[in-house]
Amino acid sequence: MTPDTTDPATLDPDSAAAPQNVRPVNAVAVFRDPHTLVTDNNVRETFNLDDFPELADSIAEHGVLTPITAYGHPEGLTATVRDGQLRTLTAMAIGIEQVPVWLIEPDEALAAKDAEISRILTQITVNDRRIALTDGDRAAGIALALDLGASVTRVGKALQTKRDEIKQAGKIGASATARKAVDDGQLDFEQAAILAEYENVGDTDAVRQLLDTDRGYFSYEARLIANDRAERRTYFTAVLPWAEAGFGxxxxxxxxxxxxxxxxxxxxxxxxxxxxxxxxxxxxxxxxxxxxxxxxxxxxxxxxxxxxxxxxxxxxxxxxxxxxxxxxxxxxxxxxxxxxxxxxxxxxxxxxxxxxxxxxxxxxxxxxxxxxxxxxxxxxxxxxxxxxxxxxxxxxxxxxxxxxxxxxxxxAARRVRELNKQGLAAMEVRREFVTRLLARKTLPPEASKFIAEALVAEPAVLGEYNAFETAAELLGGKGTWRRELQQVVETAKPARCQVIVLGLVLGALEKRAVKDSWRYSDTGVTRYLRFLQQVGHELVPVELAAVGDLDYEHIDIDTPVSEPEAHTT
Structure with a gap:
């Protein structure tokens, strides 16, 4: 039976389909001076009334048509806005003396933290369906809800969002810099989550380094930083005997x-x-x-x-x-x-x-x-x-x-050490890219020619030492699953079989592309990196040196990576 939308009893007030003027459960209709409505606690942290001229014009002409939802007692002097922050502030700015309010008496039995969690999740849900929160505001609300003790499952269910995305938003929401970077379009959500991890532990050097990095090199720079921090932890563990002996x-x-x-x-x-x-x-x-x-x-x-x-x-x-x-x-x-x-x-x-x-x-x-x-x-x-x-x-x-x-x-030895560190980070990021590439069901358009050229130039490349093991890892295995791969081929569609062939060739050449490939000239590695560049992988300085576009002596080993100028040898 189709519900009667004119009867409040037939509607779920939290439903996105519910009209915004439907009375919430246990609410009474009152008119209040907007100055008596408290709006200080709200998930929306970034807004400007000038950004919503149509809302201001509407309220100036017709007043507030959709009631504001607030918690408070009918005899109380103030009430706390649950839904309607923009309407409240706009009414105050324009000079509206009375606004309609659905007033909900607070449940005294409800724990303060639980009430706050409910307020946050409701505001996010409502605003997602009206004037959208910024991504940074939404993340801040999720972070606060998690900090108050809400489980990832509860938040995800309330906001109809996957668990991994809730976890990611929780990291970003706890970092003012990450929220701003998202809202400004400087970083995407995945990149902002990485930056947030460093800001949340007080690693300001890493935050500054990531913010100064060209966006196309972000994953590479982030890997360099992660490797550096791991190396430093290992270093200080290993140097303890010298420190205990009294050496600085x-x-x-x-x-x-x-x-x-x-x-x-x-x-x-x-x-x-x-x-x-x-x-x-x-x-x-x-x-x-x-x-x-x-x-x-x-x-x-x-x-x-x-x-x-x-x-x-x-x-x-x-x-x-x-x-x-x-x-x-x-x-x-x-x-x-x-x-x-x-x-x-x-x-x-x-x-x-x-x-x-x-x-x-x-x-x-x-x-x-x-x-x-x-x-x-x-x-x-x-x-x-x-x-x-x-x-x-x-x-x-x-x-x-x-x-x-x-x-x-x-x-010279220091340059070799630092460039090898860059080479290791480049290899790790590159392998992640290739793994994603080989998860496809069909070949990218450039692949057929690349496969043909690679096998014509080096017919024995697939039989090189550890070539198959590397290919197996890139194709999603453990490096030892020849029998399993044979079974996959038997049942795979022709297009997927072509992707597997691409994986075998890429694995053979990736095995050659070691951390110090920047100092060698290998035609197979050059062909491999050029192909990855064609299909969307952005080559970093050590990879540009490997293909001959950059003299490795010109690679900066002391500052964050930026778009390099080509210095050919």
Whole structure:
């Protein structure tokens, strides 16, 4: 039976289909001065009456036609607006003396938090169906409801929104910066949720870095930041033994360049006797600072005893094949495990050198006139002095050049470290993109030509080491599901089978695109990255270097990434 919309008893007042002038349950109709209606608690935080001229014109001409819903007692002097904030404020601005109100007596038995939750969810629901809240306002309301104790399920059901979206909105709503970024169109909801996580834990550096990043590079920059924070946590855990021994811990690798460095690397120091600095000089109480770094080659140890094992004595072909027998004279990979290996660099403040009895290797004292043919003839004294000066100058020049070479080597090594970090972040973001791409049911238009070109250029590419495992992971598996993939192919439609073929080719080439591909020229990787660029993946600087569009020496390793200029080699 069709309900009679003229009978309030037949309508659910919370229904989107209910006319807004239908009396809510347990409400009485009254007229009130809008100045007596309290509007301070409302999920709508961002509004301007000038943005709603049609509403203002209507109220000026006809008054408030749709009653405002408020909580309060009929004999009370004030009431709290539940629905109708804009109507109330507009009436006040225009000078309307009386407005219609559905007045609901508050349920004294209802807990304060529960009443507030109900108010929030009702306001969001009503405003979603009238003058829409901004995304930021809506997120703020959801965050407040969650903070008051509402479950994600309750909020999602009330707002007819998926749980994941409620969780995401809860993060954004707790961050004023994220709400503003959404409302300004600077970030989408997914990006704003990432930014909110950092603001909500007080990581202002990450927030600033993300806000300064070009939107197309946001996912990449966010991954760089996440990896950096994880690396820092690992770093400070690993450096604890040095800290407990009394060494100062450096947060970043120091700049030791320039004529007057603040910190001096131990390799650039010698003793008063000209001997290099060794472990005996590294007393913590002398003011030494330490920076540790994870070595590129991990430490191999015996799984049972913890003893260090020479990696060359392990048959690594047995690593993924537990039943395989190791080659003669070698051990099975299951007998060992690999651990992070850390190497330390030590630095001394320049103003502590004298106290430590050390000096820069460029601070060469006057050389003794030995083994340079100095004569006892007084008439040759000037020649002897000149010879000593020349020897000292040559020694000083050689030491300066050696120190410069060491500094250049350290800077080059740092560039490699930082670019590899960028390469790792780029690889992680790229694989997420490819995984989404391979979830399609049909090929993108550019794929057929790419597949043909890739297989004609390198017919054996699908058989390369770990090519299938990488493809399987990108296609949504675990990297070991050849049999399962065969079953998928048997039942898949032809269009999906074509996507699987694309996945096999992409997996083979992605396996080659390692974190340091920026320093190599591989035609397969170049073809692969160019294809991804065609189908919507935005190449970041290290990927541009890999395809030859950017000289890796021009990649900034100290500031957030922005749109790079092409510097071809």
């Amino acid at each position: 811990v450096l947060h970043d690798y120091p700049d030791c360049g320039g004529a007057d460095p603040v910190l001096v690397h131990a390799n650039d120091l010698i003793t008063a006797n000209g001997e290099p600095v060794d472990v005996d000089h590294l007393a913590a109480d002398a003011g030494w600072l330490v920076w540790i770094e994870q070595a590129s080659i991990p430490l191999t140890v015996d799984r049972d005893t913890g003893a260090i094992v020479d990696a060359a004595t392990i048959d690594w072909n047995t690593e993924h094949d537990p039943d395989r027998e190791p080659a003669d004279g070698l051990r099975h990979a299951r007998e060992v495990t690999q651990q992070d290996r850390w190497q330390a660099d030590y630095f001394l403040p320049a103003d502590r050198l004298d106290a430590a009895g050390l000096r820069l290797i460029t601070d060469v004292p006057d050389a003794e006139p030995t083994d340079i043919g100095i004569s006892d003839d007084p008439d040759g004294a000037a020649d002897d002095a000149l010879a000593r000066e020349e020897l000292a100058a040559r020694r000083a020049e050689a030491e300066v050049e050696a120190a410069a070479r060491r500094e250049q080597e350290r800077l």
